[in-house]
Amino acid sequence: MIAFVIRRLLQAVLVMMAVGFVAFSLFAYVGDPVAIMLGQDFTAESRRLLVHELGLDQPFFVQYVHFLLNAAQGNFGISYRLARPVSELLLERLPATLELSLCAAALALAVGVPLGVYTGLNRESWLSRLLLTVSLVGVSLPTFLIGILLILVFSVVLGWLPSFGRGTTVALGWWTTGFLTESGLRALILPSVTLAMFQMTLIMRLVRSEMLEVLRTDYIKFARARGLSDRAINFGHALKNTLVPVITITGLQLGGIIAFAIVTETVFQWPGMGFLFIQSVSAADIPVMAAYLVLIAFFFVMINLVVDLLYYGVDPRLRIDRAAAAGHGH
Amino acid sequence: MTMAPDRTKLLEVRNLRVEFPMRRGTLVAVDDVSFDIAPGEVLGVVGESGAGKSMTGAAIIGLLEPPGRIAGGEIRLDGRRIDGLPYEKMRRVRGREIGAIFQDPLTSLNPLYTVGRQLVETILTHLDMSEKAARERALQLLQDVGIPAAERRIDHYPHQFSGGMRQRVVIALALSANPRLIVADEPTTALDVSIQAQIITLIKRLCREHGTAVMLVTHDMGVIAETADRVAVMYAGRIAEIGPVRDVISRARHPYTEGLMGSIPKIGEAGGRLAQIDGAMPRLSAIPKGCAFNPRCAKAFERCRAERPEPLTVDATDVACWLYDPAPAVRR
Ligand SMILES: Nc1ncnc2c1ncn2[C@@H]1O[C@H](COP(=O)(O)OP(=O)(O)O)[C@@H](O)[C@H]1O
Ligand code: SF4
Ligand SMILES: [Mg+2]
Numbered sequence: 001m002i003a004f005v006i007r008r009l010l011q012a013v014l015v016m017m018a019v020g021f022v023a024f025s026l027f028a029y030v031g032d033p034v035a036i037m038l039g040q041d042f043t044a045e046s047r048r049l050l051v052h053e054l055g056l057d058q059p060f061f062v063q064y065v066h067f068l069l070n071a072a073q074g075n076f077g078i079s080y081r082l083a084r085p086v087s088e089l090l091l092e093r094l095p096a097t098l099e100l101s102l103c104a105a106a107l108a109l110a111v112g113v114p115l116g117v118y119t120g121l122n123r124e125s126w127l128s129r130l131l132l133t134v135s136l137v138g139v140s141l142p143t144f145l146i147g148i149l150l151i152l153v154f155s156v157v158l159g160w161l162p163s164f165g166r167g168t169t170v171a172l173g174w175w176t177t178g179f180l181t182e183s184g185l186r187a188l189i190l191p192s193v194t195l196a197m198f199q200m201t202l203i204m205r206l207v208r209s210e211m212l213e214v215l216r217t218d219y220i221k222f223a224r225a226r227g228l229s230d231r232a233i234n235f236g237h238a239l240k241n242t243l244v245p246v247i248t249i250t251g252l253q254l255g256g257i258i259a260f261a262i263v264t265e266t267v268f269q270w271p272g273m274g275f276l277f278i279q280s281v282s283a284a285d286i287p288v289m290a291a292y293l294v295l296i297a298f299f300f301v302m303i304n305l306v307v308d309l310l311y312y313g314v315d316p317r318l319r320i321d322r323a324a325a326a327g328h329g330h
Numbered sequence: 331m332t333m334a335p336d337r338t339k340l341l342e343v344r345n346l347r348v349e350f351p352m353r354r355g356t357l358v359a360v361d362d363v364s365f366d367i368a369p370g371e372v373l374g375v376v377g378e379s380g381a382g383k384s385m386t387g388a389a390i391i392g393l394l395e396p397p398g399r400i401a402g403g404e405i406r407l408d409g410r411r412i413d414g415l416p417y418e419k420m421r422r423v424r425g426r427e428i429g430a431i432f433q434d435p436l437t438s439l440n441p442l443y444t445v446g447r448q449l450v451e452t453i454l455t456h457l458d459m460s461e462k463a464a465r466e467r468a469l470q471l472l473q474d475v476g477i478p479a480a481e482r483r484i485d486h487y488p489h490q491f492s493g494g495m496r497q498r499v500v501i502a503l504a505l506s507a508n509p510r511l512i513v514a515d516e517p518t519t520a521l522d523v524s525i526q527a528q529i530i531t532l533i534k535r536l537c538r539e540h541g542t543a544v545m546l547v548t549h550d551m552g553v554i555a556e557t558a559d560r561v562a563v564m565y566a567g568r569i570a571e572i573g574p575v576r577d578v579i580s581r582a583r584h585p586y587t588e589g590l591m592g593s594i595p596k597i598g599e600a601g602g603r604l605a606q607i608d609g610a611m612p613r614l615s616a617i618p619k620g621c622a623f624n625p626r627c628a629k630a631f632e633r634c635r636a637e638r639p640e641p642l643t644v645d646a647t648d649v650a651c652w653l654y655d656p657a658p659a660v661r662r
Contacts (some may be wrong), residue, residue, distance in 0.1 A: 166489060218437035225432070226452045227392055227425025236451075237440050316487040317441060 012301045017068065019297035024067045038209055076291035081283040086291045090273055095175045097265070097272035098164055101258045103188055104195035108257075109250060112200040116207020121234055123212070131204070138201035143260065147194040147267035152192060162187050164269035195264040199253045206249055210242035217241075243314050248322035251307030255300040338407060340543050341367040341390070341511055348385045348394065348404035348567075353556075357614040359385045359398065359569040364641075366442065372537065372544045374558030374575065376551060376590065378611045381564040383547045387513045389413070390545070391430050407511070426456040429504035431514040431533070435497035435521070441486035444498045445472070446484035449506055456507035471502040475532060494525040500532060508540060515547045526550075530557055551590060555579055563587045566611055566622040573647025575621040583649040585627045621652065629653060 034050055051057050055066055070076070076086035115135075119128040127147045138146075155163035167183030169176040178184025214220060215238055262274035270276065273292060280288035312318055348360035360382040362494065367373045375383050388394045390405055405413040412423055416647050425432070426477060432438045440448060449468035450461065459467070472480035475498040488496055497517065504512055514533060520525035537544050549617075553559050554575060562572040563584065571584040582588040589607040609626040612618060618625055624634040635654050641648040642655060 124453075156578075160418060218434060219440045221393065222430070222432055222438040222500070222503075223440065224393055225424055225430035226455070227421050227423070228451065228455055229421065232451065232455070237443075240442050241440070315442065316444075317489050 003273060005309070006311070008305055012305055015295070016297060019294055020068050020071055021064065022072075024064050026286050026290050026293075029069075046194075049191060070326040071291075071294055076294075077287040079280070079285055079288050081280065081288070086257060086287045089276060089288060090291055091174060092176075093271060093273045093276050095177060096256065096270060097261055098166045098273060099178060100188065100191055100195060100264070100270060100272060101254070101261055103192040104199070104257050104261075104264075105254050107128060107192055107196040108199035108203055108237040108253070111196075112203030112247070115200075116204040116213060117234070119204065120215070132208075133203035135204055138197050139205075141197075143194060143198060143263045144198050144267050147190070147264060150190045151193055151267075161190050163190070166271055177257025191264050191268045191270055191306055195257060195261060195265070195323050198260070199250075202253065203246070203250060207242055207246055210245055211238055214241045216237045240314070247310050247314065251303050251310070255296075255303045258299050259296050270312055338368055339366045339406075340369045340371075341545075342406040342409075343386070343390070343403070343575055344406075345403035346386065346389060346400065346405065346413075348389050348398060349401040350398050352397075355570070355615070358401075358468075358617075359567055359614060360389065363567075363569050364403075364405070365562055365569065365572055367511065367543045367545060369579045370538070370541045371560065372534070372546055372558045374550065374561040375545060375547045376554055376561060377564035377570075378613075383564055384515050386564075387430075387515050387545060388636075391424055391513055393424070395431075402644060422456075425452060425509065426507045427509050427511065429509040430511045431497075431500055431504045431512060431517045433516045433519050435500050438500050439496060439503075441488055444485050444487055445491070445502075449484075449499075449503060450504055452506045468502075468506070469565050470570075471506055472499070474505075474536065475499070475502045477502075489601040493521055493586055494529065497529050498532065501529075501536065502546060503535060505540065505542070505653060509542065510542045511545065512537060513545045513547075516549065517546075518553070519549065526553075526652035533557075541618050551579075563590065566617055567614065568622065568650060569641065569648070570623065570651070571647060572641075573645075573649075577645065577647050583627050583644055583647055583654060584628055584651050585653070621650075 002137060034047060034054070034056065038050060039049060056068070074087045076090075078084065079086050079089055082089060106306065115131055119131055122128050125260075127252060149278060151163045154161045162183070165187060166178045167185075167187035168181040169178050169184055170180040178188055220233060223237050228237075259274075261270075261272060264270065265274035266274045268277050273295070277292045280292070331334060343366070344364050346360055348356065350357040350359060356636050363382070363386060365373065375386070378381055385394065385398065388398070389400050390412075392412065394400065400413050403413070404411055407423065407427060412420065415423065439445065443451075446465065446468055450464045451468055453459070453464040454461065457464070457467075469480055469484055472484055477483050477498055478496060483491075486571075488499070491499060504514075513531070516531050517533065521529060530553050531561045533544065533546070536542070546553070548554060558575045560573060561575045561578045563570045563578070563586065565586050571578060571582070571587045573583075578587060579591060582591045586607070607626060612622060612625070618635075619638075620636050621630070621639050622626070623633040624630040627634065628661070631652070637652070639650045639652045641650045
């Protein structure tokens with residue numbers, strides 16, 4: 001178990017270094033930060049000084065290591081556009097993005113899994129067919145369109161829910177939350193639904209096809225032959241066996257949700273990291289872009305790690321084989 | 331028509347017909363099959379692949395997979411009809427009164443639960459006892475089926491057992507509520523030749539001890555010879571011959587059985603499979619008119635190609651072959 005975790009951690013570090021390299025390359029190949037920072041009036045001397053100050057006269061590799069070391073400490077430099085430390089900017093917007101993403105993920109799971117189980121168990125019912133047809137629409141409609149349609153119906157026509165922003169937030173230390181006020185909660189609804197839609201339909205279809213697969217297996221037939229109740233067979237035996245792939249995909253989806261939040265945040269003017277990223281792209285604000293990239297990759301890697309561990313908890317075959325393999329020193 | 335309950339018959343199958351409605355017509359996988367099993371009796375069922383053995387077994391435990399369905403006949407357990415029982419009622423028969431053993435022990439057990447958990451769950455489904463008592467019973471069952479160090483193994487997962495050991499666990503599961511009939515569909519076909527005999531001996535011993543009757547489906551005539559009290563030979567969805575195992579083996583009446591008995595090696599040997607008979611069993615969609623065996627039968631005569639033979643009683647054996655029809659006028 002410990003060997004497994006250490007191996008996965010090492011892999012995670014490698015992935016982060018590679019992403020760091022890509023993010024760092026942004027500085028070298030996209031735009032000229034010195035020109036941007038100096039503005040119109042500058043002398044050759046002041047330019048030389050700034051280049052030296054930024055360390056841009058150092059060899060590429062030294063600059064890269066420097067960047068990594070700084071990044072590891074959460075130091076991503078100063079935003080060109082807002083002239084404030086990038087880490088501060090991201091930290092301010094992190095709660096908005098995470099709260100939105102978690103709500104969307106919870107919604108996608110809470111709706112997607114039961115619907116998947118239902119449609120898997122009641123393959124022929126008209127409701128299953130309806131759900132599958134509707135889910136096809138959910139998968140194929142682009143997120144921004146869903147967002148705009150929801151705004152049109154629930155904000156413009158019905159006037160029930162706000163169409164932009166986070167509502168009133170409450171500060172808990174550096175974390176600002178929208179969970180504690182009514183306007184904050186109301187503001188969460190439309191963006192969460194928009195962001196969850198794609199994942200929800202994906203999870204539903206995944207759970208359904210896994211259920212169908214598992215229900216055909218010999219051990220389910222044998223469970224029936226043993227006279228177990230339908231409930232025990234469907235939920236105790238079948239659903240649990242669908243969990244491994246569902247956990248994997250859902251975990252990866254959570255990373256996807258955080259990344260996809262860019263579109264939803266833009267549509268709903270949600271003050272999160274994705275919205276900040278879009279604004280930074282239009283202003284060629286490289287430090288913010290690089291930091292965002294690294295942070296998103298970090299989330300992906302961490303989620304992957306957690307998924308692997310969950311996996312491990314669900315499937316005894318993995319557990320024992322690894323333990324045995326570790327015991328034999330492989 | 332009502333039948334008086336007959337205490338010498340545990341299972342009665344009468345004129346069973348299993349159909350698969352297909353796009354192009356209906357396939358009849360089991361056609362007019364009748365047989366009985368007495369309490370504690372072992373009935374062997376042999377026949378080439380596709381003869382309808384598994385479908386007969388599946389019909390008895392009420393687990394035919396759609397679109398397969400019982401299209402006719404009746405199945406009685408202790409005189410009570412069990413075909414067409416509502417799902418929930420039939421569920422209480424399965425495992426409690428009729429246990430099942432499947433072919434492949436590697437896939438019969440849920441990989442995510444310990445064997446102990448699967449046993450306890452089955453016991454608690456059918457028997458009214460505490461969790462603790464159920465676990466003790468589970469442990470006892472594992473010991474009965476010959477799992478070494480059962481106290482430790484009870485908490486192991488299926489993948490930690492070998493194929494033979496897993497089939498022992500499957501047998502323990504089938505016996506866990508002490509059913510009166512076990513339907514064992516080729517319980518050793520998927521196993522290594524070297525352990526097939528052990529598993530058959532185990533099934534035989536346990537069922538004798540518990541007085542459990544067995545419907546033992548197998549390709550292996552050697553197994554039948556050593557295990558069964560009576561044997562049914564199936565061909566193209568019908569029973570060709572059924573009778574006491576000694577009679578059927580030493581004095582096979584049906585030409586198909588005769589062919590099968592060409593050689594009966596010792597149990598477990600590689601050659602224990604059915605002897606080859608020239609030709610192949612017809613596909614269900616193309617069963618010949620008259621006797622289904624007639625294209626392959628060396629003794630076939632005119633009537634065989636025109637009329638289908640019904641079972642005729644000869645001594646203790648029922649045989650579906652015109653050679654035994656006493657009406658001499660039609661004989662060649
Ligand atoms: N799902 C199915 N659809 C159509 N025909 C089937 C299906 N399952 C089985 N059959 C047919 O039923 C016949 C009997 O099968 P089975 O009872 O499994 O034979 P066996 O004697 O080898 O156990 C076979 O000829 C097979 O073609
Ligand atoms: S009925 Fe005729 S064809 Fe069929 S087994 Fe008997 S002799 Fe052969
Ligand atoms: Mg079969």
